[in-house]
Amino acid sequence: MKRNAKHLILLASASMLLPLMSGCQSSSAGDVIYLRVLNSDDYIGDDLGEDGLEPFWESEYSGFSSVLDAFEAYEKEVNNKEVRIIYETFDTNETMLSSLKTGKSTYDLVCPSDYAIQKMMSTGMLEPFSKENTPTYDTYVSRYLKSQMEGITATIGDGSEDLHPIDEYAKGYMWGTLGVLYNPAKVAADKGLSEDEVKWDMSEWTSLWDEKYHGEMSIKDSMRDTYSVGIMGLFDEELRKIIADSGCFDEDFNLLEGKFDEAMEKYNPLLSEIFNRCDEENVKKVEDILLKLKGNVFGFEVDSGKDDIVKGLVGMNLAWSGDAVYSLDRGDNEGNQEIFYAIPKTGGNIWFDGWCMPKSDSLHKEEAEEFVDFLSNPAIASANMSAVGYSSFVAGDYVLDLVRDWYDPRSYEMYVYHDASNDPGCTWEDSDFVYDEEGERVLKDGTGIHEDGDDYGDIDMSKTIEIDGEEVGSSYERAVIVNENEEIVSLSWEEYQTYYNENIAESEDDYLEWKTVNLTYMFDGTLEEDLPDTLGDTPETNPYLFYDDVTETIENPYEDDGRTIEAGRQFFAQYPPEDLIPKLAIMKDYGTNNKYVLTMWENVKSNNLPIWGVVVFGIILAAALALGGSAFFARYAIKKQRKARKGESK
Amino acid sequence: MQSTKKKGLKRFFSFKRKYLAIPYSVFLALFVIVPILIILVYAFTDTLDDGTLIFSFKALTSFFTSPSKINVLVVSLFIGILNTLICLLIGYPLAYLLANNKYNKNKILVMLFVMPMWINFVLRTGATRDVLSFLGINGGNHPYLATMIGMVYNYLPFTILPLYTTMLKLDKSQIEAARDLGCNPVQTFTKSILPQSIPGIVSAAEMVFMPTISSYVISDTLSEGKVTLFGNIIYLNFSQSQWNEGSFMAFVMLILVGITMLISKKFDKGEARISANNLW
Numbered sequence: 001m002k003r004n005a006k007h008l009i010l011l012a013s014a015s016m017l018l019p020l021m022s023g024c025q026s027s028s029a030g031d032v033i034y035l036r037v038l039n040s041d042d043y044i045g046d047d048l049g050e051d052g053l054e055p056f057w058e059s060e061y062s063g064f065s066s067v068l069d070a071f072e073a074y075e076k077e078v079n080n081k082e083v084r085i086i087y088e089t090f091d092t093n094e095t096m097l098s099s100l101k102t103g104k105s106t107y108d109l110v111c112p113s114d115y116a117i118q119k120m121m122s123t124g125m126l127e128p129f130s131k132e133n134t135p136t137y138d139t140y141v142s143r144y145l146k147s148q149m150e151g152i153t154a155t156i157g158d159g160s161e162d163l164h165p166i167d168e169y170a171k172g173y174m175w176g177t178l179g180v181l182y183n184p185a186k187v188a189a190d191k192g193l194s195e196d197e198v199k200w201d202m203s204e205w206t207s208l209w210d211e212k213y214h215g216e217m218s219i220k221d222s223m224r225d226t227y228s229v230g231i232m233g234l235f236d237e238e239l240r241k242i243i244a245d246s247g248c249f250d251e252d253f254n255l256l257e258g259k260f261d262e263a264m265e266k267y268n269p270l271l272s273e274i275f276n277r278c279d280e281e282n283v284k285k286v287e288d289i290l291l292k293l294k295g296n297v298f299g300f301e302v303d304s305g306k307d308d309i310v311k312g313l314v315g316m317n318l319a320w321s322g323d324a325v326y327s328l329d330r331g332d333n334e335g336n337q338e339i340f341y342a343i344p345k346t347g348g349n350i351w352f353d354g355w356c357m358p359k360s361d362s363l364h365k366e367e368a369e370e371f372v373d374f375l376s377n378p379a380i381a382s383a384n385m386s387a388v389g390y391s392s393f394v395a396g397d398y399v400l401d402l403v404r405d406w407y408d409p410r411s412y413e414m415y416v417y418h419d420a421s422n423d424p425g426c427t428w429e430d431s432d433f434v435y436d437e438e439g440e441r442v443l444k445d446g447t448g449i450h451e452d453g454d455d456y457g458d459i460d461m462s463k464t465i466e467i468d469g470e471e472v473g474s475s476y477e478r479a480v481i482v483n484e485n486e487e488i489v490s491l492s493w494e495e496y497q498t499y500y501n502e503n504i505a506e507s508e509d510d511y512l513e514w515k516t517v518n519l520t521y522m523f524d525g526t527l528e529e530d531l532p533d534t535l536g537d538t539p540e541t542n543p544y545l546f547y548d549d550v551t552e553t554i555e556n557p558y559e560d561d562g563r564t565i566e567a568g569r570q571f572f573a574q575y576p577p578e579d580l581i582p583k584l585a586i587m588k589d590y591g592t593n594n595k596y597v598l599t600m601w602e603n604v605k606s607n608n609l610p611i612w613g614v615v616v617f618g619i620i621l622a623a624a625l626a627l628g629g630s631a632f633f634a635r636y637a638i639k640k641q642r643k644a645r646k647g648e649s650k
Numbered sequence: 651m652q653s654t655k656k657k658g659l660k661r662f663f664s665f666k667r668k669y670l671a672i673p674y675s676v677f678l679a680l681f682v683i684v685p686i687l688i689i690l691v692y693a694f695t696d697t698l699d700d701g702t703l704i705f706s707f708k709a710l711t712s713f714f715t716s717p718s719k720i721n722v723l724v725v726s727l728f729i730g731i732l733n734t735l736i737c738l739l740i741g742y743p744l745a746y747l748l749a750n751n752k753y754n755k756n757k758i759l760v761m762l763f764v765m766p767m768w769i770n771f772v773l774r775t776g777a778t779r780d781v782l783s784f785l786g787i788n789g790g791n792h793p794y795l796a797t798m799i800g801m802v803y804n805y806l807p808f809t810i811l812p813l814y815t816t817m818l819k820l821d822k823s824q825i826e827a828a829r830d831l832g833c834n835p836v837q838t839f840t841k842s843i844l845p846q847s848i849p850g851i852v853s854a855a856e857m858v859f860m861p862t863i864s865s866y867v868i869s870d871t872l873s874e875g876k877v878t879l880f881g882n883i884i885y886l887n888f889s890q891s892q893w894n895e896g897s898f899m900a901f902v903m904l905i906l907v908g909i910t911m912l913i914s915k916k917f918d919k920g921e922a923r924i925s926a927n928n929l930w
Contacts, residue, residue, distance in 0.1 A: 094889040206895035215790045221875045223890070299874020314790075315782055598890050599716070605878045605886070606718035609725050610794065617728050620735065 032082040035367050038110040041089045045387035056379040067383060071374050093133055106360040113353050115589040117170045124157020126169045127357040133369040137171050137376035140394040144521040145172055152588055170354035172374045172393030173520040176321035177350050177576055177584060178225055179343040187315035195559040199567040201341040205232040214296050217316035218308060221300035223601040228349045228587050230286035235274050239346045242270050252563055253345040255579045263582035271347060275585040283596040290604045310337060322390035322575040341573040347583025352393060391535055391574050395526035400543060407571040409514055409549040410493055414461050414474040430635050459504060463488045492540050514547040518578040677723040692897035709898035719883060726880040733801040734855050741809035749817030760814060767807045775800060775871045789874030799860055800872040809854040816850025852914040858905050
């Protein structure tokens with residue numbers, strides 16, 4: 001009965017909504033629910049190409065080319081509802097906010113950034129999520145990100161001063177960081193430095209103010225992002241001091257063994273406090289330091305920077321992690337530019353975008369929650385992730401597989417690559433893995449084919465070996481190879497590297513030196529398969545650990561003191577290493593201090609007329625005056641003459 | 651009785667020329683008058699926390715007490731004036747040549763000069779940026795120079811066109827008469843050609859000056875965000891929900907438009923420019 005009533009309400013609200021959507025969809029279907037979704041541009045997998053997305057539920061369909069289509073089919077088959085999504089996009093949080101405030105258009109779901117969610121919440125615009133309606137999200141959301149989200153609170157615009165965590169009103173979608181994208185080869189050539197010096201300097205925010213990088217970098221023409229850089233520059237010394245005092249980090253600011261939780265608990269709140277300083281006095285200080293930065297940079301940009309760095313117009317660029325991945329890939333694929341991404345070691349900004357439901361009479365709360373929960377399924381999340389380039393808020397096995405495919409060198413070694421690289425202009429990213437009948441990616445354990453001349457086919461890994469009565473081939477746990485004596489042996493990946501370096505590598509440049517990356521913070525508690533009983537401390541025995549062969553270790557080029565930093569690339573941009581996580585903070589809404597920050601930004605962006613301008617302006621004004629004056633006198637003289645003539649004639 | 655009623659009806663339905671103005675009048679009221687009124691309302695009010703508007707001069711005081719906003723206005727005026735002058739200096743002789751049958755026989759040249767206007771100006775500006783950085787001039791090292799080049803490039807067609815149409819209508823016999831009566835070329839120019847072409851100069855200047863101040867794509871792209879014009883700062887205020895401040899600055903801009911209109915009217919009195927008064 002209750003259910004029927006709900007149904008009726010939905011029907012009623014759907015029919016109320018219909019007149020608003022003239023021309024959008026045929027209105028003939030009686031109980032079709034229209035779900036209006038507002039998201040950023042290019043922020044969902046709505047064009048997945050030919051292969052498409054395989055449904056994760058029992059389905060008569062297959063190979064959806066869009067996540068949105070998949071949801072409509074899911075609703076029909078699983079929840080027995082006819083839902084149509086009306087998908088619209090916005091460009092900035094600010095335009096979205098003002099269109100929601102003023103426009104008559106209503107949406108069931110919008111996807112703004114952290115601070116905008118806070119702002120919307122505190123003006124009472126948002127409907128809370130029901131506690132038990134997003135089970136998939138609750139299962140797979142990264143514990144770390146969820147706790148970050150719970151750390152942000154806002155009033156809910158009901159007049160009371162009670163603070164609620166924004167987690168109740170929004171569910172995370174994508175997250176990322178703000179860091180420095182740089183092309184060491186170009187910067188080094190421009191400025192007469194060594195590449196290692198550039199890489200080393202990029203681990204400090206203060207390098208942006210350094211005269212030796214003058215005119216090399218573009219920063220964001222966006223108030224909040226550039227403000228956060230100003231904060232990191234201004235409080236650099238204070239941050240260093242509390243990092244050193246916290247006792248969780250070594251002298252290079254790397255996490256000490258087993259101190260992650262302690263650092264999150266003790267250090268992160270201190271950082272967050274500094275990072276969110278926006279009172280009048282501090283804003284003034286940031287203004288001064290940003291004016292200095294303005295004098296040292298190439299310019300401001302909001303979205304040309306990610307292409308400029310590939311084109312070589314700038315050598316450094318302040319970038320969001322997703323844009324960074326885009327630039328790094330483009331640099332690798334077309335430009336032959338080796339670009340790097342750094343988050344300086346004192347830390348920086350972490351941000352996220354989340355789904356929330358603006359209050360309205362026609363809100364389809366149940367379906368909106370179902371949509372959010374659907375997107376939180378790791379299968380869908382990984383499809384979105386590979387389409388968008390940002391990192392998904394949820395983890396889980398699918399996401400783990402995607403990350404391994406993308407970044408873990410073990411996958412390069414053991415997967416068979418379908419040879420698409422014969423096509424001109426093709427790179428290995430264009431080539432596909434081979435699929436078996438079940439649509440699984442095929443490992444080199446029996447079904448693989450060797451690609452002659454391919455970088456990835458140096459060792460025959462196509463055999464299986466019997467361990468404990470079971471035939472096993474190469475996997476993320478073991479490498480099964482045919483060695484130089486034609487024997488089939490099973491090696492750990494550690495041993496595989498040694499074997500490769502001793503027997504296959506032609507020079508030291510070819511050596512495999514894999515580092516271990518710890519993503520426990522992201523995947524902990526979200527995996528279902530392949531979990532060993534006790535987690536080891538190597539990637540073979542612990543799925544939260546990954547190998548990484550692109551991050552470079554740079555030794556201090558200035559002093560021979562044995563200190564090192566890591567210069568990261570795509571993997572680093574998508575998932576910052578564990579060392580950095582406690583040093584990242586969310587920049588909250590400025591609230592009533594927003595006006596100070598805005599004035600600060602106006603002052604930073606405006607400039608005085610340059611000296612030559614004053615001179616030219618003066619000349620123009622003087623010339624105008626002289627011209628006007630002479631015209632006036634000429635007229636006066638003519639009048640006088642006429643008068644005189646008149647007098648004469650009399 | 652009957653006939654007069656009929657006549658009245660007929661008169662009522664009979665077509666009058668001024669009915670032609672109805673579509674535009676409606677458009678004018680909806681998209682010009684009403685928005686201006688809204689700007690005025692926001693410019694002289696203050697928004698309270700709950701969204702109600704109260705009368706206030708807060709936006710006015712915040713504008714005149716903010717050195718950075720005034721600075722931006724001065725810089726914008728400077729760039730506007732400079733751009734107008736450069737466009738006129740380049741465009742005037744060009745328009746004269748184009749209007750002269752001796753140099754421009756089949757009007758293809760005119761098309762060539764106006765053609766850049768057919769391409770979307772955001773695209774054009776993006777391309778200008780690439781060309782300039784290829785030449786070694788970029789916003790990083792010469793923000794003002796790059797902006798000025800972009801501005802002149804973009805607004806030159808707007809100068810040439812009105813000048814060209816005025817030049818076509820120059821009274822050739824008056825010019826000849828001036829020559830015959832002993833004017834040297836300079837005097838012919840200052841006493842006959844220049845006075846005749848003043849309406850063209852004025853409308854060209856109008857078409858360049860204000861749009862330059864309010865444009866922000868060109869300066870943003872070409873100066874790499876280092877030259878901020880009045881349009882940018884208005885946009886920034888609106889995007890940060892500072893509607894009152896933003897509206898007041900838009901109002902300042904309206905006043906500037908008014909002033910330029912007044913000045914230009916002073917210059918071309920007596921000339922047969924179509925004035926809007928005839929419409930009503």
